Amino acid sequence: MYDVxxxxxxxxxxxxxxxARSRSLKTAVFEKEENVGxxxxxxxxxxxxxxVSYNERGDEFVSKIEDQTRDAGAEIxxxxxxxxxxxxxxxxxxTNNGKYEAKKIVIANGTAPRKLDCHSEDNDTLISYDAFADSSKAFGKEVFIVGGSDGAVKESIFLASLANKVHITHQGEALTAIEAFQNEVNSKNNIEVHLNTRIDSISGESGNVTVKLRDVKTDEITEVSGDHYVFAYIGGVPNTVLYEGLDLTDKGYIVIDKNMKTNIDGVYAAGDIVDNDVRQISTAASEGTIAAIRIADELKNA
Ligand SMILES: Cc1cc2nc3c(=O)[nH]c(=O)nc-3n(C[C@H](O)[C@H](O)[C@H](O)COP(=O)(O)OP(=O)(O)OC[C@H]3O[C@@H](n4cnc5c(N)ncnc54)[C@H](O)[C@@H]3O)c2cc1C
Known part of the structure; x- marks a missing residue:
């Protein structure tokens, strides 16, 4: 049996x-994907x-944390x-492979990307939610990004180095990304921002894709056809469907106290899956830290 x-x-x-390992707890981390992070x-x-180093890639960053976790003696x-x-x-x-027991649980399985309303089986190959993994799809194309947040705008800047042109489409009056990212967008001559704009449909096949844009204020439709690809960053949906009996918000995030405890004894939660307004790697790390230290305290005092 695991401690956690x-x-x-x-x-x-x-x-x-x-x-958890720093407190000598027998620890296992379950990950459904082939890669950690x-x-x-x-x-x-x-x-x-x-x-973090300047221009440090996400995979480089997280590989160091993976090594540190394995070196600490946690099983992944x-x-x-x-x-x-x-x-x-x-x-x-x-799991899909067995049954495991633990004294305590930390729920840290994050969120899944929110899908575009117009995403269907028919246009599945024309849309991605991961610009880095699917960066080859942007080469030499005119790509459309959906979203105006830090993440959406940052990935647009990255894609602008690969694509012929990047269109950022955002339903709001202004991008919500931080000023530094917006300034970088303004300095690129191959990024165009379309505010008050949503993508109504994406159709066709690779090499000849039609994207239908709607001006949300006037309802005017613009259709563009060509060698296009769409990347969407419109937030996440918490992966809480597995958990019965947990207190969740109306949006499905896990309610926690200041020690990252849920309403169920011995069950903690951390990261993007919990009910916090700020979701960054620094907050995810902080919440994981608190959960593990509190679990160690609980086990010591049991
Ligand atoms: C485009 C973008 C750019 C960003 N850039 C930054 C940045 O530069 N700096 C910053 O501070 N923040 C950034 N963020 C936010 C940051 O990435 C997140 O807040 C943070 O990574 C969340 O970590 P997490 O551990 O809570 O969840 P996740 O990273 O979502 O990890 C959850 C893990 O659980 C796994 N999982 C899910 N279900 C199961 C299951 N049933 N069984 C087993 N495993 C499961 C998933 O595969 C995943 O590996 C960015 C976000 C986006 C979208």
């Missing part, structure tokens, strides 16, 4: 594992985290968690 099982190997989960692995350049198990019994004592975690 951590679900998800993003920054929150890996940090929780490092701190979660969202930040797929980010072009990591920004604003203390100590590449299996998908499919069911959990959070109220049992010990807690039971079922």
């Amino acid at each position: 099982i951590i679900i998800g190997s993003g920054v929150a989960g890996l940090t929780a594992a490092i701190y 979660g969202i930040i692995r797929g980010v072009s350049f990591v920004t604003h985290y203390p100590g 198990i590449h299996e998908e968690v499919t069911k959990v019994d959070l109220n049992a004592d010990p807690k039971v975690v079922y």
